[in-house]
Amino acid sequence: MPAATSFRSLFAMLCLATAATLATGQSPPVVKPVLPPEIAQPRFVVPDASQPLVLQRVNVQAQLAGTQAQTSVEIVVHNPNARVLEATLEFPLAEGQGVAGFALDINGELVSAVPVPKDKGRQVFDDVTRQRVDPALLERTAGNSFKLRIYPLPPQGERRVLLQLTETLHADTKGPWRWRLPLDFGQPIARFDGRIALRGATAKLLPQGALAGAESFANADEAGLQIQRQNWQPREALAVSWQATPADSTLVQPYAGSAYGYAELAVDATRGAAKPPRELHLVWDASGSGAQRDHAREFALLDALFAAARDVRVNLTVARDAAEPAAAFDVKAGDWRVLRNKLETLAYDGATSAAAWSAGFGPARDGAVTLLFSDGLVNWPAITATPAGPLAPVFAVTAAARIDAPRLRRLAESQGGRLVDLNRLDTLTALDALIRPALRLADVRADGAEQVVTASQRPEDGRLLIAARLTAPQATLQLTLVDAQGRRVPRTLTFKTPPAAKTTDDDAAVPLAARRWAELRSAELEADRPRHRAEIRRLGEQFRLVGPETSLIVLDNLADYVRHEIVPPTAAMRAAYQQQARLRDAERGQARERQLDSLVRRFAERQAWWEREFPKDAPPPPKPVAIESADVGRLRDARVAESMQRVAPVSAPAMAAPPPPPELMIAAPAPVAESVSVSVTGTRASAKRSDTAPAPSATIALRRWEPDAAYARRLREASDADRYAVYLDERAGYTNSTAFFIDAAEIFFTKGQQALALRVLSNLAEMELENRHILRILAYRLTQADELKLAIPLLERVRELAPDEPQSHRDLALALAQAGQPQRAVELLWDVAARPWDGRFAEIDLIALTELNAIAARTSAVDLGRVDPRLRRNLPLDLRAVLAWDADNTDIDLWVTDPDGEKAYYGHRLTRQGGAMSRDFTGGYGPEEFSLRQAKPGRYEVRAQFFGHRQQLVSPYTTLMLWLATGYGTPGQKDERVVLRLSGRGEQVLVGTFDVAPPAGGGGR
Structure with a gap:
């Protein structure tokens, strides 16, 4: 049926529905078709800039051929600030668009990027920026969003940076083909040059959007448009x-x-x-990112659907980090105002769970x-089972700038439905896709080809896109x-390899057919990414794809590539690289051998400390020491110098140190306000006890975190019934604040509102x-909330990143041990112990x-079995405190003061009674550890001190994670x-x- 006929029929059906509604005396539904929006605009993000960057020059060159487009965007950016900056270019791409490559200028020449595993790309970029040399990293962040770090x-x-984009073009709803590129960076471009050419066709390009007024050109091979502007800020996309x-x-x-075959079949x-459906299961993603969807277009589609369906039973499930109980609505004669009001008043909050x-x-x-309305950006662990038995067809509807289209498409098509992308379809075309059956691909059998993949089982714009890897000169599908x-x-499709075809060399661009096969294959595998991570990564590296497992990186010199x-x-650099790589492998x-030898030596020193007897009687009075304020400053300066070097491991003889100067000792212990206590029971053994002796009787008291912010006071004072509304009222001012959500969740946890606490935290x-x-x-x-089923998948993801x-x-190992998975925990901890790591x-x-x-x-x-026998010995402790934090390149100090008033810290790593502090961590996330084998009676205070940082922090705050344990390494361990x-x-x-x-009996020890 031609498009025009389809639209006439649809309008006729909607008009009949409206007439029937008028006959009942009810208000008719308003059906207002909504057109697709423009693609979201790119943005430069430079947090530390006091003045915005200046776009000196942007040059766009686009080649259009058939249904494919190749676009290069060259950007020259000027830093007007007086300091070195890191800039991030964030840009979403429409479905069908991809990144083919990028290049960065180094010493005046553009150097092309190379593929790298995504986790390694991030690691290398961070390492190289510490050395203040020239890297650039392009990675996909989520769904169709990308960022380029320079x-x-x-x-x-x-x-100067050059981006290369590829695109499979689509026809719009009226028939013409269209190419468009958003280019409003939010600031003027000092000089813009653009050239868009259509090859091998007699059709004329019609300028639209920001290209209005462009000049036409034509020659024997191509025709197109070109434009030049000065101090220009395009408010619309180039189109x-x-x-x-x-x-x-x-x-x-x-x-x-x-050889690879790619076909587009009409x-x-x-x-x-x-x-139209008679029973509708409406799943509404109300997670935080759902607020960014275009609800006007979503409601317009539902207007049209209910006008067509007239009478329908609707079961609404609101989905966030968890699903709310389903609510039933009866739509009569297309009137869905009650349901619409429910959707319009939803709070968009929490993470996104596929479960x-x-x-x-x-x-x-x-x-x-x-019908599932979502952006597809899943970020919360699925800990509940999927429904059993056959399911109704699922149609995934999306109307967001950032989407995970492959996930939504595979989910819908696996259940007999399809993806309805309101970024591409207007309201009536989208309704047509929902309620009118159309042709679909049911099966493919291949002879002479393998791994046949399609963009979709459903044709788009009257085309079916299919690709395969050929195993014979001629393949039949x-x-x-x-x-x-x-x-x-x-239907039969034949691929024939040209007789004169030659394989490309490693430096050549990936040809279109191979690239499209790799893109479609990768999208297919992403539906079950945890199972196929390795194959997705191999595809990304071989075909230079920017995807979930691979990024593109440019480095400054050969030494960086080798390191x-x-x-x-x-090819010239690769020859030298291979030679140096052989030396690196040796x-x-x-x-690794040196690391193991060092660990054995240092573990022997720790055992010597553990076996040593330390005095537990009252210490002698300290000798008065006069220290001028300048001396304190010199001590701090010396500490900074020490923190930048590798400190020698602590040995038993060398650990003894004089007590710190009086000016640096904290006051006598004070009671801990708002504390919670856990009693730890046990009996004291003899002073010379075994590895398995029980712990003393002790109590841990943690200081409850109570922020003094105004929003926190409001939340604490609100009733249980009103607290979530107060949280939503305050949230608008803190949408990018990690501190706000941590504080708010803590209050919900404290008040016993566990489900809301998890939603807020998510x-x-x-x-x-x-x-x-x-x-x-x-x-x-x-983990602190004992939600290990949620914590462990997130820690798995951190380990991937x-x-x-x-x-x-x-971190993952400790959570697994806490969750009752000790074998994997031990294996992960052995990897940490045995592997050579960066010196920091x-x-x-x-x-x-x-x-x-x-x-x-x-x-x-x-x-x-994997652990070296020399390293297998448990060293139980009466007391242990471990401090970690969230920000890299940040120096946080752990201080523990014993009942004698003696403080263990970075400058005094062994106390008189044997309290040992681990080496100072100044360039990572910790941990810093305090250990005490035998604790004398009294109070021990645990403090954390922020010394400083050398990086852009995630937030204005640094989050600390403290773990206090008694009877550590014994059956009576309490945490x-x-x-x-x-x-x-x-x-x-x-x-x-x-x-x-x-100890029992009241005696000392």
Whole structure:
């Protein structure tokens, strides 16, 4: 059925529905078709800039051929500030658009980027920026959103970057083909040059949007438009349209030793009779990101759907981090005002869970349909099972700038529905897709080809896109199509490799056919990403795709490529790289041996400390020491110098140190306000006790975190019934504040409102979808709340994002041990202990080894076969305190003061009674550890001190994670954890106390 006929029929149906409604005396539904929006605009983000960057020049070159477009965007940016900056260009792409590559100017020449595993790309970028040299990293953040990180932008200097984009073009609803590119950076462009050319066609390009007024040109090969502007800020996207008739096209191209076929088949676009649903399961994603969807377009589609369906039973499920109980609505004669009012008054809050969606999917019944309205950006663990049994067809509807289209498409098509993208379809075309059956691809059989993939089972714009990897010079694909009337229609597609085809070399651009196959294959695998991560990564690296597992990076010189084990971009560099790589491989084995030898030596020193007897009597009075304020300053300066170097491991003889100067000792212990206590019972053994002796009787008291912000006071004072409304009222002013959501969640937890506390806390997952710092904070707080089923998947994700940081492995291991999975916990901790890490993570290996042995001692079923026998010994402790934090390149100090008033800290790592402080952590996330084998009776205070940082923080605050334990490594071990924060340099906070009781009988020890 032609498009015009389809629209006439649809309008007639809607008019009949309106007339029937008028006959009943009810107000008719208003059906206002809404057109698709423009693509979201790119933005430069430079948090530390006092003056905005200046766009000196932007040059756009677009080549249009058939249904494909290749676009290059060259940007020259000027930094008017007096300091070096890092800039991030954030830009979403429409479905069908992708990044083919980018280049950065280094010493005046554009250097092409190379593919790299995504986690490694982030690691290398951060490492290289610490050295203040020239990297650039392009990565996909979530769904269709990308960001390009550039460093450095020199003060009063310029950088030039070239982006290369590819696109499969679509026809709009009126027939013409269209290309468009958003280019409003939010500021003027000093000079803009643009050229858009259509190859091999006689059609004329019609300028639209910001290209209005562009000049035409034509030659023997192409025709198009060109434009030049000065001090120009385009308010609309660059856009052109032209008339073309879609026809079958096939392409076979070799690449890297294989041949790939890509075809676009023109198919019958006739649709069947309308079948509006009689039962509708409406799943409404009301997570935080849902507020960014265009609800006007969503409501316009529902207006049209209910006008067509007239009488329908609606079961509404509101989905966030969890699903709310379903609510039933009866729509009569198209009147859905009660349901609409419910949707219009929803609060968009919390994370996005795919399990919450599936809770609303309806069972398969005649006339039943499920509609899912979402952006598809899942960020919350699924801990509930999906519904069992056959389900009603699922149609995924999206109207957001940032979307995960592959996820939504695969989900819908797996349940017999389709993706309805309101970014591309107007209201009536979208309604047509919902209620009128159309042709679909049911089956593909291949001879001479493998891994056949399609963009969708449903044709778009009258075309079916299909690709395959060829295993023979000629391949035949037998397609089975099912038309709008349900009839099976066979069709044959043939791919022939050209006789003169030659494989491309490694430096050549990936040809279109190979690239499209790789993109479609990767999108198919993303539907089950955890199972297919390795294959998705291999595809990204081989075909230079920017995706969920690969990024593109540019480095400054060959030494950087060698050091980080990244194959450089040119053949000339690769020869030298291979030679140096062989030397690097030999060094890697030696480094692991040195690491193990060092760990054995330092563990022997720790055992010597543990076995040593320390005095527990009253200390002698300190000798008076006069210290001028200048001396205190010199001590602090010396500490800074010390923190920048590798400090020698603490040995038993060397650990003894004089007590700190009186000016640096804290006051006598004070009571802890608003504390919660856990009693730890046990009996004191002899002074010379075994590895398994029980702990003393002790109590842990943690300081409850009570922020003094006005919003926190309002939340604490509100009634249980009103507290969530107060939170929503305050939230608008803190949407990007991690501190706000942590504070608010803490109050809900304290008041016993667990489900709301989790919803509020889950907003951290919505803030930056791949920010490991924020995810780590979130996981720590969930662990504290004993929500390990949620915390562990998030820590798995942190480990994926930062496998080069030992804290990622250790955090996951400790959560697994807490959740009753000691074997995997021990294996992860052994990896932390045995692997050579960057120097800024020194001594985390010894802490991990301590934790490994403690877990093994408490669980007899653990296999320690991988652990070196010299390192298998549990060293139980009366008291242990461990401090970690969320911000990299940040220096937080752990202080523990014993009953004698003696403080263990970075400058005094061994106390008179044997309290040992681990090495100072100044360049990572901690941990810093205080250990005491035998604790004398009295109170021990635990404090944290913010010393400083050398980075852009995630928020104005640094979040701390404290773990206090008594009877550590024994069957009677008791743990308390707390998450709190510091606001800036010099601030300290009292975390909690250990109160150790005298041994039974009242005697001393």
